[in-house]
Amino acid sequence: MRINNLELTDFRNYNHFFIEFDQGINILIGGNAQGKTNIIEAIYLLSVCKSFRTHINDQMIRFDHDFAKVKGNVFSNERMHQLELILSKESKKAKVDGKDILKISDYVGYLNAVVFVPDDLSLVKGSPSIRRKFLDLELSKISPIYVFYLTKYNRLLKERNQYLKLLNQRRGKYDEYLETLDEQLAEVQIKIIEKRNNFIERLSLKVKDIYLNIANCHEIVELQYECFIKNVNKEDILKLYQKGFERDLRYLSTYYGIHKEDMKIFIDNKSAHQFASQGQQRTIVLSMKIALIELIKEEIGEYPILLLDDVLSELDDQRKTKLLDILNNRIQTFITTTSIDGIEHHVIKEAKKININHREEK
Numbered sequence: 001m002r003i004n005n006l007e008l009t010d011f012r013n014y015n016h017f018f019i020e021f022d023q024g025i026n027i028l029i030g031g032n033a034q035g036k037t038n039i040i041e042a043i044y045l046l047s048v049c050k051s052f053r054t055h056i057n058d059q060m061i062r063f064d065h066d067f068a069k070v071k072g073n074v075f076s077n078e079r080m081h082q083l084e085l086i087l088s089k090e091s092k093k094a095k096v097d098g099k100d101i102l103k104i105s106d107y108v109g110y111l112n113a114v115v116f117v118p119d120d121l122s123l124v125k126g127s128p129s130i131r132r133k134f135l136d137l138e139l140s141k142i143s144p145i146y147v148f149y150l151t152k153y154n155r156l157l158k159e160r161n162q163y164l165k166l167l168n169q170r171r172g173k174y175d176e177y178l179e180t181l182d183e184q185l186a187e188v189q190i191k192i193i194e195k196r197n198n199f200i201e202r203l204s205l206k207v208k209d210i211y212l213n214i215a216n217c218h219e220i221v222e223l224q225y226e227c228f229i230k231n232v233n234k235e236d237i238l239k240l241y242q243k244g245f246e247r248d249l250r251y252l253s254t255y256y257g258i259h260k261e262d263m264k265i266f267i268d269n270k271s272a273h274q275f276a277s278q279g280q281q282r283t284i285v286l287s288m289k290i291a292l293i294e295l296i297k298e299e300i301g302e303y304p305i306l307l308l309d310d311v312l313s314e315l316d317d318q319r320k321t322k323l324l325d326i327l328n329n330r331i332q333t334f335i336t337t338t339s340i341d342g343i344e345h346h347v348i349k350e351a352k353k354i355n356i357n358h359r360e361e362k
């Protein structure tokens with residue numbers, strides 16, 4: 001999978017901009033605030049219709065303009081496709097090969113991208129909700145049925161919480177309607193848990209090896225699924241809902257469920273959340289992203305593209321070299337950096353270098 005070119009119109013600090021990419025490694029070099037991350041953001045946006053920085057369209061549209069356009073030709077599944085997104089303040093319009101696409105699920109998949117940005121360190125240090133979001137997003141990219149289960153779960157959960165409000169007003173008891181909702185919730189959660197469990201197990205094995213390689217040490221990194229229930233079966237989930245009913249009724253929200261789970265990260269059996277240094281966190285997250293690339297390849301048969309924003313500046317020389325060793329021409333990669341001075345690696349020497357100097361655009 002690759003993106004051959006990118007055309008930006010009134011996107012962030014770009015008025016009109018066209019760029020062609022190499023199918024191997026592309027390095028975007030430029031001073032601060034020149035628009036390097038904006039390009040990575042545009043590629044990612046083209047991939048999943050969402051930015052990794054904001055959910056507000058207006059922030060991506062060039063100041064004092066009403067629309068932004070991001071367009072690119074991608075090669076996937078042995079075919080060329082043209083992807084196009086038009087952002088207005090209120091909406092996004094997507095096109096594939098010139099045709100309007102109405103459902104996001106019909107758009108996602110033409111360009112699969114894995115992105116690393118400095119904010120991703122929150123995957124280790126941040127709250128469980130960040131890791132859940134990561135799980136849901138990445139699983140959604142490779143498993144349409146997961147999107148189906150998750151959508152169903154969220155709808156049922158909303159319905160349950162609304163019904164709790166009604167029961168609270170009526171001073172009602174755990175009744176047949178709630179039991180039916182809980183049964184459906186239990187069934188769909190069993191499917192989601194199975195998918196999450198399998199994904200984390202596979203990711204963990206890969207992360208362990210990649211971390212050992214990049215860090216060049218004997219630290220063992222493991223990912224562990226923290227499920228909300230010990231024995232995953234319908235009966236036990238229903239018992240838990242009945243046990244939590246009085247509490248749920250008081251707080252008008254459902255306490256137990258997959259919306260409360262976590263993916264714990266351990267380094268040498270200790271919580272990375274509590275003990276990992278900045279460098280260890282960065283290496284863990286990078287290993288997770290590279291592991292994802294392999295996992296996606298196993299699932300869809302093609303490597304996704306890899307977007308690395310400002311990854312080189314924070315790694316020590318040894319880790320930098322090891323990371324560059326892993327990158328290769330099979331995976332189209334984009335690296336942003338302010339400078340490549342002093343990096344003597346063949347990957348950097350052979351890469352396509354693109355100078356980004358767009359601050360002056362008005």
Ligand SMILES: Nc1ncnc2c1ncn2[C@@H]1O[C@H](COP(=O)(O)OP(=O)(O)OP(=O)(O)O)[C@@H](O)[C@H]1O
Pocket residue numbers: 011012013014030031032033034035036037038039058059060061062063310336338359
């Ligand atoms: N909606 C917008 N309209 C116009 N300019 C914008 C908009 N959003 C951001 N910018 C400008 O884009 C520039 C930042 O671009 P970007 O984040 O890509 O920088 P960068 O090259 O990655 O910098 P650094 O090396 O500091 O991370 C800033 O000058 C900012 O003012």
